[in-house]
Amino acid sequence: MKTATPATARAINDRLALDLLIERGPLTAPQLRTLTGLSRPTVSDLLERLMEGGLIQVAGEYGEDRRGPNARLYGLVPDRAHVAGVDLRRDAVTATVADIAGGVAGEATRTIRGELDALVEQTIRDAAGGRALDTVVIGAPGLVDPRTGELVSASDVPGWRPGLIGALRRRLGAPVVLENEVNLAAVAESRTGSAAGSEDFVLMWLDDGIGAAVVLGGRLRRGASGGAGEVGMLEVDGMAFCELVSPDVTGGLDRAELAARIARGAFALVTILDPGLVVLGGRTGHQGGDELAGLVTERLRALAPAPTEVRASTVEGNAVLQGAVLTALDLVRDHVFG
Structure with a gap:
């Protein structure tokens, strides 16, 4: 069994500190010690090392009445x-x-x-x-x-x-x-949207293009040739799914019929993958919001044996x-x- 070398341990500690600065913004040395569980000398050494490497810089001070090294806030050098x-x-x-x-x-x-x-x-x-x-x-x-x-x-x-x-x-x-x-939309959904915190989910993209992205075990699954999730090609009621739910045809549908059509496409993904969560993205998913997601949930519950939550995308912007x-x-x- 191999043990970590001092150089490996330093690299791991450095990356741990950098990831915390990405996630939380500037931090003091005491805050880094608390969050990492590392000793005072170890944190002091890694801060010096990261500053010499041009990766972090002093970004201010913590508290108006505090002075000294421990009061300094350390942050990433953004222009690196x-x-x-x-x-x-x-x-x-x-x-x-x-x-x-x-x-x-x-x-x-x-x-x-x-x-x-x-x-x-x-x-x-x-x-x-x-x-x-x-x-x-x-x-x-x-x-x-x-x-x-x-x-x-x-x-x-x-x-x-x-x-x-x-x-x-x-x-x-x-x-x-x-x-x-x-x-890529699924990456955004997993970080800042409705799928944040979910290891398994399917993003159904309902926009000018119709498709899906599959995330299982916290990893984006592309398939052998990049075709995982291409639900638009699925035949539903004798028609391609993309033709049933494209914006060109869904504008004249009431919410119940739209939800029924989306649920039939989601059913295939849920039956095969059992992701536990389906996120409705793209223009149709955003505009439909919680109301459409709720209707799809009801339709899907009647079709699929696996319990599945349906949520509208909450990623703001593109x-x-x-x-x-x-x-x-x-x-x-x-x-x-x-």
């Missing part, structure tokens, strides 16, 4: 790295740039026209405002092969072509990762974009923090 999250849809591309602490540094949106490579690059550069980017994560419709990081089939985005992601890597001079947009930023931050923090 920057990431971009991108939502690439059929009509527009939107980018958000954030610092390593998660603070938004810039945003930009452009309507899709002309050469897609140049358009996406310029949108990202507009959001970056001259800042160097360490990681870029792009969410787009379609199946993304987990092994290659490329689309399995053609995207609905106008101007998409094979090799686009590689071209963007060269143009931006930074790592660029492609992910299915519904999977869930795909938020998931892209969160995923990019995870990647860059692992790289910078170790």
Whole structure:
């Protein structure tokens, strides 16, 4: 049995402290000792080490009447790295740039026209405002092969072509990762939305595109070829599920009929996966709110043997974009923090 080396122990303690600063913001040395259970000398050493490494800085003092080293607040150096999250849809591309602490540094949106490579690059550069980017994560419709990081089939985005992601890597001079947009929305839902604290759930995406994302055991499940959760292709009552619940047809339906249609698609996911929780996302899920979620719960209870809670998405704003930023931050923090 191998034991941890002093270097490994230091690395683990450093990352523990950094994660706490990400989660809670600036902290004092006593607060870090309380939260980590580490000794005074160990915390003192790691703070010195992280400051010398340019990862943290003194961010102020704790309490107006306190002075001395223990009163100092330590926080991340936000400009140590920057990431971009991108939502690439059929009509527009939107980018958000954030610092390593998660603070938004810039945003930009452009309507899709002309050469897609140049358009996406310029949108990202507009959001970056001259800042160097360490990681870029792009969410787009379609199946993304987990092994290659490329689309399995053609995207609905106008101007998409094979090799686009590689071209963007060269143009931006930074790592660029492609992910299915519904999977990224599920990342946001698990961190800040209705699925926060849930290890198992399915996000049903009810928008211009219809699909689902599967999270089991706290991990996003993509499937062998990136097709896990593609419920839009499911045949329901002789029609594709995406045709039954697309915004083009659901606008004239009453809530009861809409809930019945959604429940029939959710039934297949619940029967096979038993996630315990289904989140209704996208435009339809948000607009339907708790009322629609309750109606789907009732319909689903009559169909499925496994008890399942249905909730409306509570992610504010663009869930795909938020998931892209969160995923990019995870990647860059692992790289910078170790």
